[in-house]
Amino acid sequence: MENSRNAMQRKPIRPIAAICNNMGMGKDGKVPWSLPAEFKFFIDTITGVTRPGRMNILVWGRLCWHSFPEALLPLPNALHVVLSNTLKAAPDHAHFLCQDFESAVRLASEPPLADLVETIWVIGGARVYVDTLKHPWCDLLYLTDVMADFDCDVFFPEFDREIFKVQERFPGIPSEIQEENGIKYKFQVFKRIRDA
Numbered sequence: 048m049e050n051s052r053n054a055m056q057r058k059p060i061r062p063i064a065a066i067c068n069n070m071g072m073g074k075d076g077k078v079p080w081s082l083p084a085e086f087k088f089f090i091d092t093i094t095g096v097t098r099p100g101r102m103n104i105l106v107w108g109r110l111c112w113h114s115f116p117e118a119l120l121p122l123p124n125a126l127h128v129v130l131s132n133t134l135k136a137a138p139d140h141a142h143f144l145c146q147d148f149e150s151a152v153r154l155a156s157e158p159p160l161a162d163l164v165e166t167i168w169v170i171g172g173a174r175v176y177v178d179t180l181k182h183p184w185c186d187l188l189y190l191t192d193v194m195a196d197f198d199c200d201v202f203f204p205e206f207d208r209e210i211f212k213v214q215e216r217f218p219g220i221p222s223e224i225q226e227e228n229g230i231k232y233k234f235q236v237f238k239r240i241r242d243a
């Protein structure tokens with residue numbers, strides 16, 4: 048695997064999610080809370096590029112893709128990759144269909160897209176987060192801490208907090224606790240400080 052990666056342009060791979068007290072992140076195919084400013088932070092983050100004309104690759108599990116509000120598509124600066132072994136073609140508004148996470152990484156890191164792509168943002172769900180956290184190119188994890196209990200049926204995977212260390216301060220990330228709709232939450236960025 049490492050040899051075949053040598054021919055690829057290394058791209059930062061960054062999972063992004065919001066999780067509540069028990070690491071829950073979804074219920075019945077939806078996010079169980081309404082935090083509009085947190086959602087705006089999510090959209091601004093995954094669509095942010097350093098120069099006009101650059102793009103981010105967004106990697107979605109099939110259920111995440113179908114739960115995203117269609118009215119918000121297309122997102123600027125974004126190429127969407129949906130992961131599925133049952134779909135036969137990329138769904139409406141998505142650009143690519145891949146059968147596994149490594150194929151999505153390869154797509155972003157090899158010609159013709161490699162010179163265009165800045166960051167691979169991983170939007171979820173649970174299985175692709177697991178793949179992502181194991182990947183050596185995963186340098187940062189964006190994980191909003193929603194400080195409340197919600198009934199969830201999908202959970203963010205456990206990860207090693209000695210490998211991914213929470214940053215006290217991170218450029219562009221508010222460090223104070225936020226509150227919306229009576230729910231407190233905190234933006235967090237974890238940085239990989241060593242290999243697994």
Ligand SMILES: NC(=O)c1ccc[n+]([C@@H]2O[C@H](COP(=O)([O-])OP(=O)(O)OC[C@H]3O[C@@H](n4cnc5c(N)ncnc54)[C@H](OP(=O)(O)O)[C@@H]3O)[C@@H](O)[C@H]2O)c1
Nearest residue numbers: 064065073076077078108109110111131132133171172173
């Ligand atoms: N709070 C948050 O920040 C957040 C973030 C993400 C998701 N969520 C929530 O989580 C739930 C959706 O996540 P989920 O884990 O249930 O589903 P999901 O990962 O979005 O979708 C599962 C399907 O995607 C495909 N898939 C996922 N990973 C794959 C991989 N590595 N390789 C190939 N195919 C892959 C498979 O499709 P096929 O069956 O077609 O093969 C799989 O059955 C929703 O409730 C959503 O709102 C919340």
